[in-house]
Amino acid sequence: MSNHLLNLNLRVWRQSGPNDGGSFKTYQLSGVSTHMSFLEMLDVLNEQLIAQGEEPVAFDHDCREGICGMCSLMINGQAHGPDNATTTCQLHMRRFNDGDTVTIEPWRASAFPVLRDLVVDRSAFDRIIAAGGFVSVNTGNAPDGNSILVPGVRQEVAMDAAACIGCGACVAACKNASAMLFVSAKVSQLAVLPQGHPERNARVLNMVAQMDKEGFGSCTNTSECEAACPAEVSVSHIARLNREYLRASILAEN
Amino acid sequence: MVRVASDTLNSRVPDGPLQQKWDKHRFDLKLVNPANKRKFTVIVVGTGLAGGSAAASMAELGYNVKAFCFQDSPRRAHSIAAQGGINAAKNYQNDGDSVWRLFYDTLKGGDYRAREANVHRLAQVSTSIIDQCVSQGVPFAREYGGTLANRSFGGAQVSRTFYCRGQTGQQLLLGAYQAMMRQVGTGKVKLFARREMLELIVVDGLARGVVVRNLTTGQLETHTADAVVLCTGGYGNVYYLSTMAKGCNVTAAWRCARKGALFANPCYTQIHPTCIPVSGDYQSKLTLMSESLRNDGRVWVPLAKGDKRSPDQIPDAERDYYLERRYPSFGNLAPRDISSRAAKERCDAGNGVGDSGLAVFLDFRDAIKRDGEDVIRKKYGNLFHMYNKITAEDPYKQPMRIFPAVHYTMGGLWVDYNLMSNVPGLYVLGEANFSDHGANRLGASALMQGLSDGYFVLPYTIGDHLATSKLDKIRDDHPACMQAMQEAQNRINKLIAVQGKRSVDSFHRELGLLLWDKCGMARSRKGLTEAIDRIRGLRDEYWRDVRVLGSGTTLNQSLEKAGRVADFMEFAELLATDALHREESCGGHFREEYQTEEGEAARNDADFSYVGAWEYRGTEQEPVLHKEPLVFENVKPSTRSYK
Numbered sequence: 001m002s003n004h005l006l007n008l009n010l011r012v013w014r015q016s017g018p019n020d021g022g023s024f025k026t027y028q029l030s031g032v033s034t035h036m037s038f039l040e041m042l043d044v045l046n047e048q049l050i051a052q053g054e055e056p057v058a059f060d061h062d063c064r065e066g067i068c069g070m071c072s073l074m075i076n077g078q079a080h081g082p083d084n085a086t087t088t089c090q091l092h093m094r095r096f097n098d099g100d101t102v103t104i105e106p107w108r109a110s111a112f113p114v115l116r117d118l119v120v121d122r123s124a125f126d127r128i129i130a131a132g133g134f135v136s137v138n139t140g141n142a143p144d145g146n147s148i149l150v151p152g153v154r155q156e157v158a159m160d161a162a163a164c165i166g167c168g169a170c171v172a173a174c175k176n177a178s179a180m181l182f183v184s185a186k187v188s189q190l191a192v193l194p195q196g197h198p199e200r201n202a203r204v205l206n207m208v209a210q211m212d213k214e215g216f217g218s219c220t221n222t223s224e225c226e227a228a229c230p231a232e233v234s235v236s237h238i239a240r241l242n243r244e245y246l247r248a249s250i251l252a253e254n
Numbered sequence: 255m256v257r258v259a260s261d262t263l264n265s266r267v268p269d270g271p272l273q274q275k276w277d278k279h280r281f282d283l284k285l286v287n288p289a290n291k292r293k294f295t296v297i298v299v300g301t302g303l304a305g306g307s308a309a310a311s312m313a314e315l316g317y318n319v320k321a322f323c324f325q326d327s328p329r330r331a332h333s334i335a336a337q338g339g340i341n342a343a344k345n346y347q348n349d350g351d352s353v354w355r356l357f358y359d360t361l362k363g364g365d366y367r368a369r370e371a372n373v374h375r376l377a378q379v380s381t382s383i384i385d386q387c388v389s390q391g392v393p394f395a396r397e398y399g400g401t402l403a404n405r406s407f408g409g410a411q412v413s414r415t416f417y418c419r420g421q422t423g424q425q426l427l428l429g430a431y432q433a434m435m436r437q438v439g440t441g442k443v444k445l446f447a448r449r450e451m452l453e454l455i456v457v458d459g460l461a462r463g464v465v466v467r468n469l470t471t472g473q474l475e476t477h478t479a480d481a482v483v484l485c486t487g488g489y490g491n492v493y494y495l496s497t498m499a500k501g502c503n504v505t506a507a508w509r510c511a512r513k514g515a516l517f518a519n520p521c522y523t524q525i526h527p528t529c530i531p532v533s534g535d536y537q538s539k540l541t542l543m544s545e546s547l548r549n550d551g552r553v554w555v556p557l558a559k560g561d562k563r564s565p566d567q568i569p570d571a572e573r574d575y576y577l578e579r580r581y582p583s584f585g586n587l588a589p590r591d592i593s594s595r596a597a598k599e600r601c602d603a604g605n606g607v608g609d610s611g612l613a614v615f616l617d618f619r620d621a622i623k624r625d626g627e628d629v630i631r632k633k634y635g636n637l638f639h640m641y642n643k644i645t646a647e648d649p650y651k652q653p654m655r656i657f658p659a660v661h662y663t664m665g666g667l668w669v670d671y672n673l674m675s676n677v678p679g680l681y682v683l684g685e686a687n688f689s690d691h692g693a694n695r696l697g698a699s700a701l702m703q704g705l706s707d708g709y710f711v712l713p714y715t716i717g718d719h720l721a722t723s724k725l726d727k728i729r730d731d732h733p734a735c736m737q738a739m740q741e742a743q744n745r746i747n748k749l750i751a752v753q754g755k756r757s758v759d760s761f762h763r764e765l766g767l768l769l770w771d772k773c774g775m776a777r778s779r780k781g782l783t784e785a786i787d788r789i790r791g792l793r794d795e796y797w798r799d800v801r802v803l804g805s806g807t808t809l810n811q812s813l814e815k816a817g818r819v820a821d822f823m824e825f826a827e828l829l830a831t832d833a834l835h836r837e838e839s840c841g842g843h844f845r846e847e848y849q850t851e852e853g854e855a856a857r858n859d860a861d862f863s864y865v866g867a868w869e870y871r872g873t874e875q876e877p878v879l880h881k882e883p884l885v886f887e888n889v890k891p892s893t894r895s896y897k
Contacts, residue, residue, distance in 0.1 A: 003534075017808060035533045037644075043538055043759070050757045050812070055803045058811050060326060062499040064539045066640060067424055068330040083643075090643040115470055116809040123447065126327050130439040134432035135391045139311040139709045142385035146346065149400030150393075159393040159418060162425055166329055195391040 006032040006093060009101040010045060012057055015114055022114065024103070034094040038081060039064060039071065041093055042104075058117040064089040066230060069165030072172070073118055074105040079169035079228040087167065087230040107168050109177035111215040122168050124214035125182060131210035132203040133186040135195050154192055161189040163231040173228035176217030181225035183211050184241035185233045191244050201248035208245060256835045256879050263516075263867060263882035266670040267371040272888045276375045279671070280714055284721035291316035294720050297464055297479040299451045299506055301328030303423075303701060304684025305485030306430030307708030313437035315713055320477055321434065321443050322466055324450045324501055324814075329431045332487060332499040333704060336423025337544035337637065338407060339415035340387075340701040342380040347404050351412040353377045358889060360699060363409040363589055364664070364692020365841035365857060366891035367522070369865070369884065371671060372689045379710040380702050384416055386709055390429040393418055407697040408545050409589040409896075415698045420544055420637045426701055430708070449475070450814065451506040452745070453738040454482065454513045454680065455728075461510075461680035462728050465738045467746075469814060472807040474742055476735045478728040480720055481679045483712065484510060485704075488663035488685040490523065492822045492829060493774070494766020496660035497529055497542040503818035504825045507667050507686055515675040516867035516880055518688035519665035520825070521833035524695055524842045525775050526661030527553075527593035530644055530654075531613040540659040541644055543616070544637055545697040548586040550621035550630065551654070553577050553593070555614050559604035565615055565653050576600055584896040591694040591842045591855075592896060594658035598775050599853060601657075608655045617653035658775060662700060664691040664842065665832075668867040668882070672715035673707060676867075679719060683707035688865065693841025746806040749816045754799030758815045761796050765789070765819070765826055773830050778846040782834040786827055793823040793873075824873055831868075831877065838862045859891055 007030045015022030029045050036044070039061050046056035062070040066087040073088045075081035081091040096102065104118065112120040150158075162185070170181035187204050190196030196203070219238060226235045268279040286294065294317050298309045301323040309321040323331060343356040357377035361368055384402070388394060394416050395403040404413040418425040437443040448469040455463035455478065463478035489504035490496040511517045528543045554573045561568065576596055581588045588596070597614050600606060607613050622630050627650055631638070638649045645655070666688040673681050673689070684704040691699065728735065772785035796819070804810045839848045839855035840862070848856045865882040 033534055033536060036536050037538070040536050040538050044536055047757055047759065050801055050803060053803065055810075056812055058809055062325060062330055062501050063332060063335045064500060065335055065497075065541045066643070067335050067421065068325075068332070068499060069327075070325060070330045085639070086643060090640070092643070092646070094646060119809065121470075122326055126329070126435060126438075126445070126447070129329075129432060130435040132439075134436040135389065136436060137386075137389040137433075138314040139307075139386060139433075139713065140382075142382070142389035145344070145384045145388040145394075146401050148388055150396050151400050152396045152398045155393055155396040155400075158391075159425075162393050162418075162428065163421065165424075166327065189393065190391050193391050193393070195389055 004034045004098070006034065006096060006098045006100070008032055008096065011101060011103040013105045014057070014117055016116065018113060018115055032093055034092070036093045037064070037089060038075070038091040038093065039089050058119050060119050061089055066090040067165060069167035072107050072120065072167060072169070074107065074172060076103050079173040080230055085230055085232050107172035109171045109216070111177065111179070112168060112171065124216070125166050125168065127214065128179070128183060128207055128210045129186065132199070132206035135190060136199060148194055150193060158189045158192050161185045161233060161237050164233050165231050167230065169228045169230060170225035171216065173224040174217065175222065175224065176220060178219045179211050179216040180219035180238050180241065181229060181233055181235065183207050184237040187244055188237035188240045191240060200244065201251055204241065204244040204248050257876055259869070259878050259880045263668065263865070263880050264670070265369060265882055266672060267369065268671065272371065272374050275371050276378060283714055283718040286717045286721050288316055292318065294318065295320065295479040296481050296483060296716065297477060298322070298483045298485060299464060300331065300485035300487060300686070301431070301434065302331030302333035302485060302487060302684060303427055303430055303704030304708045305331070305483070306427065306434045307705050308483055308485060308683055308712050309443050310430060310433035310437055311709050311713045312716070313442035319437070319443040320446065320479060322446045322449045322451060322464070324448065324469060326448055328434065328445065328447065329428060331427060332502055333427045333701070334424045335499065336701055337420045337542065338546040339405065339417035339422045339698040340383065340426060341407065341414050341698040342384045342416060342702065343377055343414060344381050344384060346402060347413045349412045351414050355412065356380060356414065359410050360690070360696055361692070361889055362894055363694055363696035365694050365855070365894055366692065366859070366863070366886065367519070367840055367884065368690055368692030370886055370888060375711070376690050376703060376706050379706045382710055383702060383705045387426055387429050390433060392425045392429040395419065405546060405549055406587060408548065408587045408593070409696040417546065420546070420634060423701060426705065430705070451486070452509060452742040452817070454510045455735050455738045456513050456677060457728055457732060457734045460678050460723065460725070463735065465742045467742070470809050472805070472810065474739055476730045476739055478730065478735065480725045481681065481716055483681045483683060484667065484686050485683045485708070486686045488666070489825060490660045490663050492766070492826050493660045493769050494762050495532065495537060495540050495770070497526060497540050500539060503821070505818050505821045508821040508825050510667060510675070510677065510680060511870045513677065515677045515680060516668040516869055517665070517828060518668035518865050518867040519832065520829040520868070521836055521843050522664035522693045522841060523660060524590060524662040524664060525594045525658045526590055527597055527658050528616060528656045529659035529661070530641065531608060531610065531657040541640065542659070542661060543641060543654060543656060545590070547616060547634060547637060550633070551586065551616040551618050552620060553586055553614055553616055555600045555605040555607060565617070574600070574605065581896045588896050589694060589696060594775055595844060597658055613655040613657045615653035616656045618649060619653070622650065662695055664688065664693060664695055668865065672718065673711055674715070674719065678723065681712060681716060683712060693843055745817065746813065749800065749802050749813065749820065750806060752797060752800050752802065754801050756799050757801055758812055758819050761792065761800060762819045762822065765792055765822060768792070769826055769829070773833050776844050776846050777833050779834065782830050785830045786834070789823065789827045789830065796820065796823055828868055828877060832866055835879065836862055836866065863891070
């Protein structure tokens with residue numbers, strides 16, 4: 001792939017802190033190589049800002065290879081930008097054209113308050129996992145790995161769900177700011193595996209209760225979450241969560 | 255001349271036959287009774303495989319745990335990016351594996367520069383790790399009948415690697431994270447995310463707490479405890495470009511080194527052979543393509559120098575499958591250090607491919623022909639997807655272009671058999687310590703070590719310290735706490751006060767490039783001497799001319815980076831000093847002056863069969879070398895051959 005240089009017009013959300021109102025600020029950036037990743041483009045913008053004496057744009061990122069789930073960004077209104085199955089850090093500038101205006105915002109959801117510029121607080125996700133997204137097995141208690149047989153097909157379903165990177169794009173993409181795809185991914189993974197069965201009922205009830213408590217919206221099955229998900233987690237897991245929830249509510253013995 | 259301490263380090267390896275050392279030691283360690291455990295608080299810094307598993311396991315035992323990470327969630331730690339798998343001596347494949355073979359392979363893979371007893375313990379507990387993770391619901395790959403699947407990895411001739419597609423690190427980390435979050439729910443673990451450790455608090459010679467910066471508010475916080483467990487990963491980002499996450503840094507470990515903890519073998523850095531090549535000077539990090547790909551991919555370059563034909567136009571007879579040629583018995587699965595050097599050798603000779611000539615092909619043509627595209631997609635789909643995202647090339651249709659990149663650091667803080675540093679009460683786990691991989695780590699061993707340390711070693715050994723030490727309650731206004739807090743604050747003030755012209759990143763890039771050139775895949779006396787000189791100059795310039803905008807009392811990512819790069823500037827000199835003093839080639843440390851006629855590493859067991867642990871004496875002072883002689887009672891060090 002040959003290298004081209006782009007001139008871009010960037011509209012970036014700037015917000016000095018959690019209590020600031022925030023606003024868009026426009027920056028011109030020239031000579032952006034199409035081989036750059038989106039975050040490398042922001043690195044270049046920040047170098048330019050530092051040279052001009054303006055504080056750089058704060059944004060979350062870490063692994064820059066699409067697995068840690070720390071990067072975020074609404075890019076032209078799309079969570080993680082225009083590509084399917086792609087985190088912002090894997091998005092490359094070859095996806096953009098010379099002269100484009102690119103609007104960059106943080107995740108927007110009341111359960112994800114903005115901390116600064118493009119950085120939001122996603123600790124609600126951790127609290128949902130703490131409410132039940134685990135198997136209660138203390139270190140040292142485990143039987144031999146092969147004493148728990150898991151059919152290959154079932155294992156694949158569990159792995160599809162477990163692939164969730166916890167980035168929050170599902171919430172950002174949803175008009176209701178619902179966290180159902182995130183919650184269902186963990187519920188589903190542990191519901192299809194035998195290891196998860198003893199706590200199956202309590203898990204789904206507790207995780208959904210915590211999700212509601214955190215202020216996420218309700219799911220209205222528009223599937224925007226699935227479209228935005230960089231790990232391609234399917235809404236079929238939401239369907240399984242609903243079944244699990246119904247089952248647990250009826251049985252309700254634990 | 256290196257200043258060498260007169261005493262040798264005591265590794266506290268227990269006596270007795272190798273196979274019985276750990277069992278015997280566990281019996282000899284003092285216990286804390288269940289009712290007393292709740293009286294102790296332990297700080298765990300870092301929440302990757304080592305930290306997450308340690309925090310969960312200690313909380314399960316009844317200790318109070320405070321866990322810290324600089325990311326927004328403990329689930330983001332860079333263990334998550336490990337792709338290929340985790341080794342365990344289960345011998346499920348009936349192919350001749352055993353604890354002894356895993357021990358032997360790992361010790362040999364490390365070029366006989368690791369501590370024998372630690373490596374054996376690692377191999378022993380490897381099987382329990384798999385059991386534990388399966389019970390947690392980690393979705394390991396399975397055969398159709400439901401049993402666990404395995405694949406082979408570099409440096410081994412058996413299939414002992416367990417995996418979750420190309421996301422093994424992610425799934426193991428989420429297992430540990432979930433176990434830890436369960437304890438957060440019970441209140442036994444208190445979680446502090448977006449906190450960065452800036453100082454170690456030492457009281458009466460014992461590690462008793464940390465000073466951290468709340469990265470959201472800028473506030474400095476003091477946290478005291480009865481022991482501190484450092485699980486803060488490796489220092490590969492000293493090279494700027496590496497496969498590590500952007501936030502990975504040496505600060506926590508280096509702050510401990512400045513408080514007296516010895517830093518061992520910093521020159522043992524792993525350059526991974528299969529990474530996506532650099533594309534431009536804006537490059538911010540390098541992406542690994544898992545070693546597991548070498549199970550099915552064949553590495554080659556054109557036989558003719560400067561052959562610019564498209565790879566599908568180059569017939570087999572004009573290709574050089576150099577790993578298969580040089581190492582016929584291990585072939586494409588030769589260990590990482592050897593494969594990396596072989597790639598460098600071909601590129602230096604002018605046979606490299608791509609625009610820069612700094613790449614070789616990793617080709618799946620034959621595997622796709624043999625097994626079909628669907629089989630390859632099932633095994634490596636996410637890796638091929640990742641490659642395509644970054645390069646816009648389709649590896650199902652054309653070979654990947656790969657080149658070695660900094661990936662892992664075998665060196666780290668010195669620890670004894672209990673994983674305790676020479677500062678009592680300071681434990682160091684996972685990649686942050688030095689103990690198990692010697693001079694080169696085999697694939698699928700990092701996950702094994704992190705989880706071994708956290709699930710199955712520390713929970714036993716820390717009790718001995720807590721049961722036998724005098725641990726009075728420390729208040730936040732103790733002079734040692736106040737002093738540590740003041741030191742952290744002074745540093746922040748000093749960085750902001752420079753008000754220079756150059757960004758932190760520009761300094762970091764310059765430092766990284768210098769180290770890569772002079773202290774990367776090949777090192778020499780001349781290059782290292784020059785590097786040390788230039789690092790000192792760059793460090794001076796840094797403190798004169800770095801520009802950190804904004805204040806210390808808000809979320810300020812420039813300031814975070816500035817502190818980390820300041821520590822890299824000091825640490826880089828130690829790394830180069832260690833590389834200069836080690837006048838031999840071993841594992842990832844290749845000195846051009848010390849090689850065989852075939853260009854293989856020439857190890858010098860007579861003079862260098864020891865762990866080199868450095869004592870910090872001040873930034874402008876020469877460090878002092880402490881030696882721990884390596885004793886091999888069970889395996890006789892031999893010339894490492896994969897031919």
